Amino acid sequence: MVKELNDLKKLLCPPGEGxxxxxxxxxxxxxxxxxxxxxxxxxKIRTLWExxxxxxxxxxxxxxxxxxxxxxxxxxxxxxxxxxxxLAMLTEGAPEFxxxxxxxxxxHLLHDKYLKSDIISECRKALYGSNKTLLPVxxxxxxxxxxxxxxxxxxxxxxxxxxxxxxxxxxxxKAFIEAKKKEKVKIGFLHFDAHTDLMQKRLGIDLCFGSWxxxxxxxxxxxxxxxxxxxxxxGKPKSxxxxxxxxxxxxxxxxxxxxxxxxxxKTINHFKKLKVTELYISFDIDALDEKFAxxxxxxxxxxxxxxECVTMIRAVASHFKITGADLVxxxxxxxxxxxxxxxxxxSVATAAIIARVLLEAMND
Numbered sequence: 001m002v003k004e005l006n007d008l009k010k011l012l013c014p015p016g017e018g019x020x021x022x023x024x025x026x027x028x029x030x031x032x033x034x035x036x037x038x039x040x041x042x043x044k045i046r047t048l049w050e051x052x053x054x055x056x057x058x059x060x061x062x063x064x065x066x067x068x069x070x071x072x073x074x075x076x077x078x079x080x081x082x083x084x085x086x087l088a089m090l091t092e093g094a095p096e097f098x099x100x101x102x103x104x105x106x107x108h109l110l111h112d113k114y115l116k117s118d119i120i121s122e123c124r125k126a127l128y129g130s131n132k133t134l135l136p137v138x139x140x141x142x143x144x145x146x147x148x149x150x151x152x153x154x155x156x157x158x159x160x161x162x163x164x165x166x167x168x169x170x171x172x173x174k175a176f177i178e179a180k181k182k183e184k185v186k187i188g189f190l191h192f193d194a195h196t197d198l199m200q201k202r203l204g205i206d207l208c209f210g211s212w213x214x215x216x217x218x219x220x221x222x223x224x225x226x227x228x229x230x231x232x233x234x235g236k237p238k239s240x241x242x243x244x245x246x247x248x249x250x251x252x253x254x255x256x257x258x259x260x261x262x263x264x265x266k267t268i269n270h271f272k273k274l275k276v277t278e279l280y281i282s283f284d285i286d287a288l289d290e291k292f293a294x295x296x297x298x299x300x301x302x303x304x305x306x307x308e309c310v311t312m313i314r315a316v317a318s319h320f321k322i323t324g325a326d327l328v329x330x331x332x333x334x335x336x337x338x339x340x341x342x343x344x345x346x347s348v349a350t351a352a353i354i355a356r357v358l359l360e361a362m363n364d
Contacts, residue, residue, distance in 0.1 A: 004149045005053055010128050010135060011103060011146050014049040016083045018067035018102025028080075032087050036099065049101055056150065061095065061158045061363055064146070065102035068139035069331070070110045071167025071208045075297040077331030079107065081351075082162040084332040088352030095356075095363040097160070103146055109138040110167070111207050139164075140171040140207060147175035155183070156323070158362045162355065163328030165297065166197060169282045170212035176280050176324040177219050187323075188276035189220065190267070190316065191228045192287035192309060194300040196241055196249070209297075209329075214245075223247045225274060227267050229255070229312065230287035230304045252303050260308040264315045271320060279316060280324040281358060283309070285351050294339045295347035296329045306350055310357050317361035325358045327351060 015036060016029035034040050037048050056062070065082030072078060082102060106123055109115065115123075115138065123137035124130065136142050143161075150157055161172050173189065180187045191197075197213040200206065206215060217223045223246035231238070232252040241249055248270055250263045271279070285293045289303035316322070330351045335344055 001057070001153055004153050005056075007135065008053055008100075008146065008149055009050060010133075011142050011149075012064075012101045013104050014045050014101045015065060015086060015099050016102065018065050018082060018105050019079050020105065020107070028083060032083055035087070035090055052098060053100070055098060056100075056153050056157070059098040059154060059157065061160070061359065062098040062100050062150070063160050063162065063359075064100040065162050066139065066143050066164040066168040066172070066326075067102055068105050068107070068110075068143075068163070068168055069165045069297075070107060070139065071212075072165035072297050073202060073209055075331065075334050076165075077334035078163060078165045078297060078329050079105070080332050081164060081328070081330035084348050085162050085327065085330055085351050085355055088348045089355055091352070094359045097359060100150070103139060103142045105139050105142075106137060110140060110205075112136050112138045112141040114138070140167065143168055144171035144175050147172060148178070151175070151179040158323050160324075160355070160359055160362060161326040162330075163326060166193075166209040166282075166284055166328045167207055167212050169326050169328060170207050170215060172324070172326055173216050173280055173282065174219060177216075180278065180323075185278050186221075186274070186276050187225070188271040188274065188279045188320070189216070189226045190279050190281045191226060191284075192230050192282070192304070193228060193284040194230055194233050194252075194286040194298070194303055195284070196228060196231055196234050198241060198245060198247070217245065217247065222274075224270075225276070227270060229263065229267070232302055233298075233300050255304060255308060260311050264312045267312070268316060268319050271316075276320060278321045278323045281313065281322060281361075282325070283327045283354055283358065285327065285329045285347070285354075288350065290336070292350050293330075293347045294343040295333070295335055296331050297334060298329075299336055306353060309354060313357050313361050317364055322358070322361040322364070325362060327355050327358065
């Protein structure tokens with residue numbers, strides 16, 4: 001376990017430090033760290049954080065920040081999501097969890113497979129002080145390796161991640177699926193979103209906010225193990241995605257027509273027919289109607305209401321173990337025209353409520 005912990009100390013950093021700040025915006029990081037560690041001393045914060053990592057083997061529920069938005073495509077700003085949602089969670093209250101900190105992020109990178117060896121070498125030198133290490137350097141690659149290590153240190157560890165744009169879920173879910181295959185657990189994937197994220201590629205890139213679910217689909221036993229809720233912004237109709245790819249979708253208009261209770265019951269029955277016992281939930285904040293979640297890269301009207309999402313999460317958690325989850329696309333400093341600071345505060349506060357509910361579901 002010593003090697004794994006040493007690797008984690010390199011791949012991760014204390015909460016709030018995933019967005020690299022020297023002077024500009026440093027006060028945002030310190031606000032969070034002072035609340036968590038009751039000190040503003042970088043040295044003390046680092047010591048306390050490293051000490052906390054040693055408790056992973058005795059932990060059942062952990063939180064990790066993935067402050068990367070380089071897989072987004074319209075408006076950036078979700079890199080500040082982990083810090084802002086954490087701050088709001090401290091206000092809202094949440095079940096006890098171990099904060100693992102953030103993955104380290106070079107904001108110009110996405111995945112190591114897109115990089116030449118000389119770039120990887122230079123980035124290793126910048127991140128780890130040596131290009132001799134074999135550790136990854138891009139956010140998605142670092143996130144995947146980190147989750148793999150965490151599951152190796154503690155089998156069955158429940159990890160809740162805060163993004164970041166939705167591309168980060170590819171790394172998180174991929175590592176989750178790998179771990180559950182080793183445990184011989186039948187899993188399902190519940191995806192709240194305004195968009196399908198089922199493109200094979202977007203502008204030639206296969207791992208991004210609009211395509212990651214397509215590539216996760218191929219790692220599951222069948223595409224039917226994916227249920228998407230809240231879809232309403234798509235270039236193709238629901239019938240296309242369900243018949244062509246085999247995923248199950250409940251669009252926002254279905255929820256409005258049938259009610260969230262009926263949709264939830266159908267979803268539970270769907271997963272039970274597949275003999276699923278554990279679920280991973282990925283929650284894109286734009287699944288919510290834009291009046292509840294304006295601070296995101298792609299706010300959409302006619303979406304879900306917070307109580308509908310909370311109702312569904314709690315109901316499915318009463319039938320299946322929720323052993324992995326993420327909340328993504330909260331961009332606290334991005335607001336559409338005609339919005340204001342109150343819209344920003346409401347978006348983050350609502351995200352914190354959803355985060356708390358997901359953590360409670362995982363803690364059961």
